[in-house]
Amino acid sequence: xxxxxxxxxxxxxxxxxxxxxxxxxxxxxxxxxxxxxxxxxxxxxxxxxxxxxxxxxxxxxxxxxxxxxxxxxxxxxxxxxxxxxxxxxxxxxxxxxxxxxxxxxxxxxxxxxxxxxxxxxxxxxxxxxxxxxxxxxxxxxxxxxxxxxxxxxxxxxxxxxxxxxxxxxxxxxxxxxxxxxxxxxxxxxxxxxxxxxxxxxxxxxxxxxxxxxxxxxxxxxxxxxxxxxxxxxxxxxxxxxxxxxxxxxxxxxxxxxxxxxxxxxxxxxxxxxxxxxxxxxxxxxxxxxxxxxxxxxxxxxxxxxxxxxxxxxxxxxxxxxxxxxxxxxxxxxxxxxxxxxxxxxxxxxxxxxxxxxxxxxxxxxxxxxxxxxxxxxxxxxxxxxxxxxxxxxxxxxxxxxxxxxxxxxxxxxxxxxxxxxxxxxxxxxxxxxxxxxxxxxxxxxxxxxxxxxxxxxxxxxxxxxxxxxxxxxxxxxxxxxxxxxxxx
Ligand code: ADP
Ligand code: GLC
Numbered sequence: 001x002x003x004x005x006x007x008x009x010x011x012x013x014x015x016x017x018x019x020x021x022x023x024x025x026x027x028x029x030x031x032x033x034x035x036x037x038x039x040x041x042x043x044x045x046x047x048x049x050x051x052x053x054x055x056x057x058x059x060x061x062x063x064x065x066x067x068x069x070x071x072x073x074x075x076x077x078x079x080x081x082x083x084x085x086x087x088x089x090x091x092x093x094x095x096x097x098x099x100x101x102x103x104x105x106x107x108x109x110x111x112x113x114x115x116x117x118x119x120x121x122x123x124x125x126x127x128x129x130x131x132x133x134x135x136x137x138x139x140x141x142x143x144x145x146x147x148x149x150x151x152x153x154x155x156x157x158x159x160x161x162x163x164x165x166x167x168x169x170x171x172x173x174x175x176x177x178x179x180x181x182x183x184x185x186x187x188x189x190x191x192x193x194x195x196x197x198x199x200x201x202x203x204x205x206x207x208x209x210x211x212x213x214x215x216x217x218x219x220x221x222x223x224x225x226x227x228x229x230x231x232x233x234x235x236x237x238x239x240x241x242x243x244x245x246x247x248x249x250x251x252x253x254x255x256x257x258x259x260x261x262x263x264x265x266x267x268x269x270x271x272x273x274x275x276x277x278x279x280x281x282x283x284x285x286x287x288x289x290x291x292x293x294x295x296x297x298x299x300x301x302x303x304x305x306x307x308x309x310x311x312x313x314x315x316x317x318x319x320x321x322x323x324x325x326x327x328x329x330x331x332x333x334x335x336x337x338x339x340x341x342x343x344x345x346x347x348x349x350x351x352x353x354x355x356x357x358x359x360x361x362x363x364x365x366x367x368x369x370x371x372x373x374x375x376x377x378x379x380x381x382x383x384x385x386x387x388x389x390x391x392x393x394x395x396x397x398x399x400x401x402x403x404x405x406x407x408x409x410x411x412x413x414x415x416x417x418x419x420x421x422x423x424x425x426x427x428x429x430x431x432x433x434x435x436x437x438x439x440x441x442x443x444x445x446x447x448x449x450x451x452x453x454x455x456x457x458x459x460x461x462x463x464x465x466x467x468x469x470x471x472x473x474x475x476x477x478x479x480x481x482x483x484x485x486x487x488x
Contacts, residue, residue, distance in 0.1 A: 001481060003030055003037040004132035006121050008100060008114070008141035010039055012080060012368070013047045016100050017310060018254070018392040019138055019169045022221070025257040026136075027084045029474030038130055040121050042095045042113075043075055043088035053077050054088060061089070061123040065116060066184045072120045074127065081259075087128065089120045104343070110141075111177040114207070115185040118144035122153050131158055134481045136165045140175030143211030144186055147198070150214050151188070163484035165477075166215035168208070170389050171229055171236040172314060175207030182207075202237065209241050216484040218249040219477070221390035222411030226251025234387055250480065253414055254390040255473030261372075261396045268372035273401075275464045278457070281401055285377040289334075292361055302334045302359075303450045305443075306378030306402065308371045308393055311341030311349075316384030316407060321348055322436035323443075328356050332447060336361040336378060338370050376400045380446055384431075384439045388412045394428075395468045401460040404428035405446050407439070415468060419459050421449065427463040 005027050009020035027037035043049070054077035061072040075088040089095075094113040101110065121142070125132060137145045146164045153159040179193050182205040193199050198213035200206075212218055220226050226249060228234035230242050242249060259265065263281070264274045270287040273280025289300050305327075309315045327333045337349055337360075352360035363370060375381065381397035383406045390411030394404040398415070406412040408430040419426035429446040431438040449455040 001030075001035045001133045001478070002131060003027065003035055003134045003136055003481065004121070004125055004130065005037060005039045005136045005138070006118070006142040006145055007039065007041060007138040008117075009138075010041045010079065010086065013052060013086070014041060014044050014100055017170075018390065021257065021392055022169070022254055023138060024079050025255065025470040026474050026477060028079060028082045028257075029471050030478065031082070031084055032471070033475070033478070035478070036130075038085045038087060038128075039079065040087050040089065040124055042117050043090040044100060045096045046098055047088065049075060049077070049088070052080055054086075057087075057128075059124075059127045061120050061127060063116060063120045063123050064187060065119060066187055070116060072116075072123075074124055087124055089117060089124060091116065091120075110175070111182045111205075112185050114141040114175070115144050115182065118142055118148060119186075121145055122148060122159070126158055132162050133485060134163055134165055136167065136477070136481075137211060137215075138167050139169045140173060140207035140211065143175065143207040146211050146214035147188065148186070161485075161488075163216040163481070163488045164214065165217050165219065165480060165484050166211040168212070168218065168220040168229075168389070170314075171208065171234070171238055172387075174209070174236065174238075177205040177207065179203075179205050201241070208238065212238070212241050212245055212249075215245075216248070216488055217480050218245055219252050219480055220249070221252065221254045222414045223251035223253060224413045225387075225389045225410040228387070228410060252473060252476040252480070253411060253468065254392060254395070255470035256392065256395045256399065256468050257470050258399065261375075261399055263376055263400045266372055266376065268369045269376050270373070275401070275461055278401060278460060281376065281460075284373065285379070288336075288373055288377040292358070294358055298358055299331075301451070302331070303379045303447055304377065305333045305335050305380045305382055305405075306374045307335075307337045307339060307382050308374050309337075309339045309383070311339045311345040313342070314386055314388070316386050316434070316439075317345045317348070318386075319384055319434060319436040319439050320382070321345075323440045325352065325355075327440075327443065328352065328359050331359075333380075333443075334359050334361070336363075336374055338363045338365070338367060338374050340365055375402055378402045379450060380405055380443075382443070383407070383412060385409060385412060386434055391415070395466070398427055398463040398466045398468075401464045403446060403459055403463060405439075405442050406430050407434060408432050415466070419449065419455070419462075421455055424455065424458045425462065427459065427466060
C-alpha cells in the first residue's frame with residue numbers, strides 16, 4: 001500500500017504532544033512490513049532543517065484557495081533514524097513564525113494555515129508522483145483533506161482509488177472556524193454551509209466534525225476512548241456526529257517505539273537497566289536526586305512520584321491540587337514534575353517548589369532528556385486525567401518499571417490494571433471517579449507496597465513485561481486501511 005500520513009506534528013521535528021510520537025512510529029512500522037509511507041508536515045520555523053538534513057526539492061506547488069492560487073515549496077528529508085521520507089511544505093506567510101499552533105493563544109489564522117496545508121498535501125502528492133492508496137489524517141489540522149478528497153480530488157484520476165482515514169487524537173481541540181472565511185479558504189463556498197450540513201456544527205465550521213463526516217473510516221487512539229466519546233461527558237459535543245458514523249469508527253490503542261523508550265537502550269539515562277538488573281533504576285534515582293543537590297541526609301529512599309505532562313485541565317491537575325501538598329508536607333513522598341501549560345497550574349507548582357525545596361522538584365518547560373530521566377528515576381508515575389484518549393507516558397513508565405497511578409479512563413483504562421496483592425497480578429493503581437479523595441486513596445494503596453517484598457519487585461516486573469508495541473498498533477491500522485479501500 002502507498003500511505004500518505006498528514007499531520008501537524010511529527011517527533012522529533014515538531015512536537016506538542018503524543019500525536020507527534022504516533023505520527024513518527026506508524027510510517028516506520030508500515031515501511032518495515034513492506035508498505036510505502038511518506039509523511040507531509042508544514043515547514044515550521046522552529047524545525048532545525050539543517051541538523052536533520054533536509055534539502056529543497058525545487059518543486060513549487062500551486063495551491064488553489066478560494067478563487068485564487070497560493071504557492072508553496074517542498075523540502076525533503078527523512079524521519080531521523082529511519083528511511084521514511086518526510087516532505088515539508090514551505091510557505092512564509094503561514095509557517096515562518098515560532099510555534100506550531102500558537103501558545104498560549106492559538107494563532108488567529110489557524111483556519112487559513114491548516115486549510116492551506118490540507119490543500120497543499122494533494123498538490124505535493126502529485127508533484128512527487130506519490131499516488132496514495134490511503135490518506136491518513138490526524139486531528140482537526142488535517143481534517144479538511146477528507147472533504148477535499150471526496151469532493152474534488154476523487155475526480156482526478158491520480159486520487160480516484162484513494163481512501164481517506166481520519167484519526168482522532170483528542171476531541172478537546174476541534175478547530176472551530178468562522179464560516180465565511182473557512183468556507184472561502186477551502187473553496188467549498190457558503191452554499192455548503194447550512195444548519196445540519198457536514199460543514200456546520202452549532203453555527204461554526206468545525207474541522208473535527210468535517211474530518212469525522214467525510215472520512216471513509218475513522219479511528220481513535222484507544223478502544224475505551226472509542227466507546228466513551230459516544231457519550232456526552234466525553235464527546236465535547238460530538239456524540240451525535242460520532243454515533244452517526246458509529247459503524248465506521250474503531251479504537252486502536254497507541255503503541256510505544258521501544259527503540260526510543262527502553263531503559264535497556266536509553267542514552268539519556270545515567271545508567272541503563274532491565275528487568276534482570278533493576279538496581280540500575282535505583283542508580284538513576286540517586287544520581288537524579290544528587291543532581292538536585294540532595295544527599296543521604298535528605299532520605300533519598302522516600303518514594304519519588306513523577307509527572308511529565310502538558311499542564312491542562314485534561315490532565316487532572318485540578319484534583320491533584322487538592323491533595324498533593326499534604327502528601328509532600330507529611331513527608332510521604334518526594335515529588336518531581338516536568339511540564340508546561342496553563343499559568344494557573346504553573347503557578348501552583350512554582351508555589352510547591354518554593355515551599356518544599358528538595359521535596360518538590362519542579363521543572364516548568366519542555367525538555368526531552370529530562371522527560372526520559374524523570375520517567376526512569378521515579379518510583380510512581382501519576383496521571384489523574386479527567387479524560388485521556390490514550391496517553392503514552394503511562395506506557396513509557398511501565399517499560400521503565402515506574403508504577404502508574406491513573407484514573408481509569410480512555411487509554412489509561414486499557415493499559416493499567418490495579419495490582420492485586422493476593423494474586424500478585426496487575427501493573428499499577430487506578431481510581432474510577434474524577435475525585436480527589438479517590439485519587440488520594442489510590443496513591444495510598446500504591447505507597448502501601450513501596451519497598452515491600454515480594455510486591456514491590458513483582459509489580460515492577462509485571463509492569464516491565466508489558467508489551468504495547470508500535471508494530472501491533474501499526475498492523476491494526478493496516479486492517480482499517482484495507483477495510484476503507486474495500487468499502488470505498
Ligand atoms: P498528550 O498528547 O495528551 O500530551 P501523551 O501521553 O500521549 O499526552 O503524550 C505526551 C508526550 O509528550 C510524551 O511523549 C511525553 O513524554 C511528552 N511530554 C509532555 N510534556 C513534556 C515536557 N514538558 N517535556 C518533554 N516532553 C514532554
Ligand atoms: C492526544 C491525547 C493523548 C494521546 C495522544 C496521541 O494528545 O491527549 O491521550 O496519547 O493524543 O494519540
